[in-house]
Amino acid sequence: MLPKEQNELLTRTGPGTRMGDVTRRYWVPALLSWELPEPDCAPLRLKLLGEQLVAFRDTAGRVGIVDERCAHRCVSLFLGRNEEGGLRCVFHGWKYDVEGNCVDMPNEPAETDFKHNVHLAAYPAVDMGGIIWTYMGPKDLQPALPKFEFTQVPETQRQVTKTWEDCNWLQGLEGGIDSIHSSFLHRSITAGANRGGLAGFRAQSVSGKLDLDLTDYGYRYVSQRPLGERGDYTRLYHFVMPWTQIRASQGADGFREWKPQISGHFWVPIDDENHMVWNWTYRWDDEPFPESEWSARQPNYPGGEQIAGFRKVRNKDNNWMIDRQVQKTQNFTGIDGINTQDHAVQESMGSIVDRSHEHLGTTDKAVVTARLLLLKAIAAVGDGGDPPGVGDSYHGIRAIEHVLEPGVAWRDALLPEAYPNGARRIMEQLTEKRVK
Ligand SMILES: [Fe+2]
Known part of the structure; x- marks a missing residue:
């Protein structure tokens, strides 16, 4: 739970607000x-x-x-x-x-x-x-230019879209960085589903070990789900202050369609009761997307979401077109489209959720830590200092997911891939305080 005063502090970003002073530094x-x-x-x-x-x-x-x-x-x-x-x-x-x-x-x-x-x-x-x-x-x-790796690859290796979401920006952000929800919210329940691939790993193993390292841009977060003799399905993603998630969409080892591909979101306040969700995907090898996929204008990307003027066709005014029969037989929500499922749960909380009613558990560490970092940034900026992530330390970082064999430590396996620009930065960040 979050006291009402802190909830107000974090959710208001208009001119003259304290969170507004923070978001205006990026x-x-x-x-x-x-x-x-x-x-x-x-x-x-x-x-x-x-x-x-x-x-x-x-x-x-x-x-x-x-x-x-x-x-x-x-x-x-x-x-x-x-x-x-x-x-x-x-x-x-x-x-x-x-x-x-x-x-x-x-x-x-x-x-x-x-x-x-x-x-x-x-x-x-x-x-x-x-x-x-x-x-x-x-x-x-003025901060360093936002040179996320996706901004630096050729246009044919990148897709960028945006979708309006009818609620406060922090609900969108917190929904996205809470990675464990994908085992439930996005689950398919049709016969034969969830046997293979990443969705399958998430559905087979719905809880696991979580690790979170603070970095100078925000944090990196690792979830490991045990798959028995195969090892651990391990996802490393990043939260970059103040509203960015970077996640792997490449496919773990053994997944048939492994791709050198990463996705991310920004959750950007329009006003206190609306925000724009930015969706981006890119390939970090030298391969372009097939022509049918890379087109710069993809109003309906990602697949299944119908958008009219950046607004969802399935939205809170029509209960996201929830289909109770589909919910019984095909997927966990009865709602079509991964992003629409995300928006539905976040918008269902109301325009600005009162977090004093919450009961957070151990798997909410990513959400809790993001709030702490944002509150610390408010204090830092209020004292005349800088918030985290206004430098260039996040430039070129990658999210990674693999099935790690039993006994393999995720730091040894994943950090060199997550920080391809060199080991120096990894070592610097490893020495930073870890959140238990
Ligand atoms: Fe989701």
């Missing part, structure tokens, strides 16, 4: 790159951390992310004309560049220089890895 995934496809294309409304914004790509191809309201009479610049190096308000013609400077004010006499005093709030933007990122924090504290 690069924020704002838009898919293809949403602003070309110079002078249509501007887009977007909301991030409770701030209503407009994004546009100017004539030179630069991206601007600015306050939605024109500084003159607060008209929405979503209505604006994107032309000749700026976004022009349709009410009286005031025009702004990507840095929020007012560069034209045609309704004022030419001799006044009023326009030089007018600026919109504007945030820097970076187009990297199929995502337009923005930084909404203090100018002099």
